[in-house]
Amino acid sequence: MLGYAIEVNDLRKEFQVKKKNEHFWKKKNKEKEIFVAVDNINFDVKKGEIFGFLGPNGAGKTTTIKMISTLLRPTSGTIIVNGENVVENPIKALTNIGTVLAGERSTYWKLTGRENLEYFAAMHGITGKKAREKTDYLLKRLELDKRADETVEKYSTGMKQRVALAKALIAEPNILILDEPTSGLDPQSARNLREIILEIKEEGRTIFLTTHYMEEADQLSDRIGIIDHGKIIALDTPQNLKNNLNKTNIINLELDNWTEDVLEKIKEIPAIENVTSKFNENTQNFEVKVHVSNGSETVSNLITSTISSGIKIINFRVEEPTLEDVFINLTGKSLRE
Amino acid sequence: METTIKKPSVFTAMGAVFKKEFKIAFRYPTWFISMLIWPILLPLGYVFTAKALSGTDTSSLVSFATLTGTSDYKTYMLIGTVMWSWMNSILWSFGTSLRVEQVRGTLESNWLCPVPKISLLLGYSLFDMIFSIIYIPIIVLEFKLVYNFHFVGSPLLALLVLLVSIPAVYGIGFIFASLVMWVKEANSMVFLVRGMIMVFCGITYPLAVLPNWMRNVSKFIPITYSINALRAVITEGVSVGDIKSEIFILLIFGAVLMTLGLLAFNYTQKRVKSSGSLGQY
Numbered sequence A: 001m002l003g004y005a006i007e008v009n010d011l012r013k014e015f016q017v018k019k020k021n022e023h024f025w026k027k028k029n030k031e032k033e034i035f036v037a038v039d040n041i042n043f044d045v046k047k048g049e050i051f052g053f054l055g056p057n058g059a060g061k062t063t064t065i066k067m068i069s070t071l072l073r074p075t076s077g078t079i080i081v082n083g084e085n086v087v088e089n090p091i092k093a094l095t096n097i098g099t100v101l102a103g104e105r106s107t108y109w110k111l112t113g114r115e116n117l118e119y120f121a122a123m124h125g126i127t128g129k130k131a132r133e134k135t136d137y138l139l140k141r142l143e144l145d146k147r148a149d150e151t152v153e154k155y156s157t158g159m160k161q162r163v164a165l166a167k168a169l170i171a172e173p174n175i176l177i178l179d180e181p182t183s184g185l186d187p188q189s190a191r192n193l194r195e196i197i198l199e200i201k202e203e204g205r206t207i208f209l210t211t212h213y214m215e216e217a218d219q220l221s222d223r224i225g226i227i228d229h230g231k232i233i234a235l236d237t238p239q240n241l242k243n244n245l246n247k248t249n250i251i252n253l254e255l256d257n258w259t260e261d262v263l264e265k266i267k268e269i270p271a272i273e274n275v276t277s278k279f280n281e282n283t284q285n286f287e288v289k290v291h292v293s294n295g296s297e298t299v300s301n302l303i304t305s306t307i308s309s310g311i312k313i314i315n316f317r318v319e320e321p322t323l324e325d326v327f328i329n330l331t332g333k334s335l336r337e
Numbered sequence B: 001m002e003t004t005i006k007k008p009s010v011f012t013a014m015g016a017v018f019k020k021e022f023k024i025a026f027r028y029p030t031w032f033i034s035m036l037i038w039p040i041l042l043p044l045g046y047v048f049t050a051k052a053l054s055g056t057d058t059s060s061l062v063s064f065a066t067l068t069g070t071s072d073y074k075t076y077m078l079i080g081t082v083m084w085s086w087m088n089s090i091l092w093s094f095g096t097s098l099r100v101e102q103v104r105g106t107l108e109s110n111w112l113c114p115v116p117k118i119s120l121l122l123g124y125s126l127f128d129m130i131f132s133i134i135y136i137p138i139i140v141l142e143f144k145l146v147y148n149f150h151f152v153g154s155p156l157l158a159l160l161v162l163l164v165s166i167p168a169v170y171g172i173g174f175i176f177a178s179l180v181m182w183v184k185e186a187n188s189m190v191f192l193v194r195g196m197i198m199v200f201c202g203i204t205y206p207l208a209v210l211p212n213w214m215r216n217v218s219k220f221i222p223i224t225y226s227i228n229a230l231r232a233v234i235t236e237g238v239s240v241g242d243i244k245s246e247i248f249i250l251l252i253f254g255a256v257l258m259t260l261g262l263l264a265f266n267y268t269q270k271r272v273k274s275s276g277s278l279g280q281y
Helices: A061-068 A090-094 A113-122 A128-141 A157-169 A187-202 A214-220 A238-244 A260-267 A295-308 A323-331 B010-025 B030-054 B059-068 B073-092 B097-104 B107-111 B118-147 B155-183 B187-200 B212-218 B222-236 B240-275
Strands: A004-018 A032-046 A050-054 A076-081 A097-100 A175-179 A206-210 A223-228 A231-236 A249-255 A272-280 A285-292 A313-319
Touching: A004 A061, A004 A206, A032 A061, A032 A076, A032 A206, A032 A223, A032 A231, A050 A061, A050 A214, A061 A076, A061 A175, A061 A206, A097 A157, A113 A128, A113 A157, A113 B010, A128 A157, A157 A175, A157 A187, A187 A206, A187 A214, A206 A214, A214 A323, A223 A238, A223 A323, A231 A238, A231 A323, A238 A323, A249 A295, A260 A272, A260 A295, A272 A323, A285 A295, A285 A323, A295 A313, B010 B118, B030 B059, B030 B073, B030 B118, B059 B073, B073 B118, B073 B155, B073 B187, B073 B222, B097 B107, B097 B118, B097 B155, B118 B155, B118 B240, B155 B187, B155 B222, B155 B240, B187 B212, B222 B240
Parallel strands: A050 A206, A050 A223, A097 A175, A175 A206
Antiparallel strands: A004 A032, A004 A076, A223 A231, A249 A285, A249 A313, A272 A285
C-alpha cells in the first residue's frame, strides 16, 4: 500500500487564555496568555495502517484530531488528508474521513438507530434505496439490527458507541478517526469493538486511533505516536518502542507502606529513571514501579533504601517492559494520570 | 481501499435536516398542545385590559378608531400578537437551533459532514417555514372561533405581506442563531429581542401613542411594517397599492438582514473553529 493517508507538517495550535478578573466590576484585565496545545508536530499515517496516538490528558490528542477532522483551524502548519488540504478544502477532505469523537452524545437520542444512520447518510449525499441498504448492512454488521427501530436513548453505552461508529462508516470513508472509542465500555463491549476495528482495517481502511488503554494500543496499532505537552516524543511500532526500552529494567515492588520521604530517597539512587506508585484497594498494599537503567547494581540499593525506611517488601519482581512502561519512561507519568 | 464520495447538495442536506427535525418534533407531543393554547391565552390579558379601560361607554372606541382607523380593537390586537408569536417561535426554534445541536452534543457530528455548514441552518429554516405555513392559519382559525376575528380585506394580500416579511424575519433569525452559538446563552437574548418587538412595534397599540424617540426606533424594526400592512389589509381592506411602500421597505430589510445574517454565520463559524468552542456547552 503506497502513500500516506494523513500528512501532518509543522502543525501548531495556540489558544488565547483570557485572565479572568476576580470581580466583574473591576477594570478589565487586557492581559492574554497564549497556551500552546500542539507544538509544531510532524507525522504521517500510512494508508491501510492503524496509527495509535497516545498521550496523557491535555497532551494535545483531541486538539490534533479536531484539526485533522476540520473542526479546529490550526494556528500554522498543514494537514493533508488523502491529498486534500483540510484548511483550504475542508469539504473535500471530509469526504475521505469518518470520525467518532470522544463521548457518547454524537447521535440523536430521540431518533432510532436506523433514523440516525439514514440522516447521516443523507448528509453525506447518500439517499433513497442506497441509504437504506447501507443502513441495513451496518446495523446488522454492528449487531444493532434487532433494536434498530428503538430510539437511541434506550440503548446501552456500548450500543450508542456502535451507532456512532456506524455513523462514521456510513459513507465508506478511506480514513476512520476514532477518539477513545472504547472509553466507558464494559470489557465485553470493548473487546467486540476492538474486533470490529481490526475487521475495518482488513478492508483496507486507515485508522487513526486515540486510546487511554495501553493494551488496546499495543494490540491494535501498527505504529504508535506518543504526544506529551503538545510535542511528539516517540513514533515507532509498538515492538520497536518496547525494544528500545530493553536496556531499562522494570522493577515491581509490593510494599506495606509508601511515603514521600521514601520516594525522595529512592530517586536519589543513581540509575533510577522513573518511579510511579498506586494503592491497591484489594491487597491494601502499595504497588511501586521503578524504571532502572542498570538493573543488577541498583536492585540492592533499592532494597536497602526501602527496608532502612522501615517499609516491608511483600513482593518483588523484575518484568519485561510493556507499552505502559515505554510511556512512563518517556513522559514520567502513567497514561491515565 | 479507494472509495469516492460525492459531495451532497445543499438541498439534499436541507431535506435531511427537515426530515430529522420533523421526526424529533413529533416525539415531544406536549409542545404542540402548548403551541395551540398559547396564542389564545396571550391576547386575553390585553383584551381584558382594554375592556377595563374603555368600560361600558363606547366613546373610548371613537378615540381608538381615530388613532387606528378601526374600532375593532380585538382584531387590531390579535394581528399584532400573531406577528409577535411568529417572531417568538422563530427565535425559540430556528434562532436557537444551532445552540440546541450544541447542547444535544450533535453539532460537531453535523460539522463533520461534507456539506456547506449553512445548509444545516437552511434546513432548520425550511422546517420552521413549513411549520409556520400550517401554524398561522390554525391561529387565525382559533381567533375566529374564540375572539370572532374579523377579516375585512383579502386573505391573499395578507399572505403576500407574510411572504415578503419572511426574508427580514429569517434574516433576524440567522443573526440570532449565529450569536447564540457564539455566546452560548439563548434565554436572555430571546427575552431581550422579543421584549423590544413587544414594546417598539405596537403589538397591541398604535405607534401614535409612543414618544417620538420610540417611534423613531420602531422604524428600524421590520416587524413594525409587517404589522402595519397586515392591519391595513385585514381591518381596513386596503389594496396592494396602498401598502406598496411597506412591501418595498420589508423587501429592503429582507435583503439587508439576510446578508447580515449570512455574514454573521460565516464570522461565527470562523470564530468557533479558531477558538475550538464549536462543541462546547
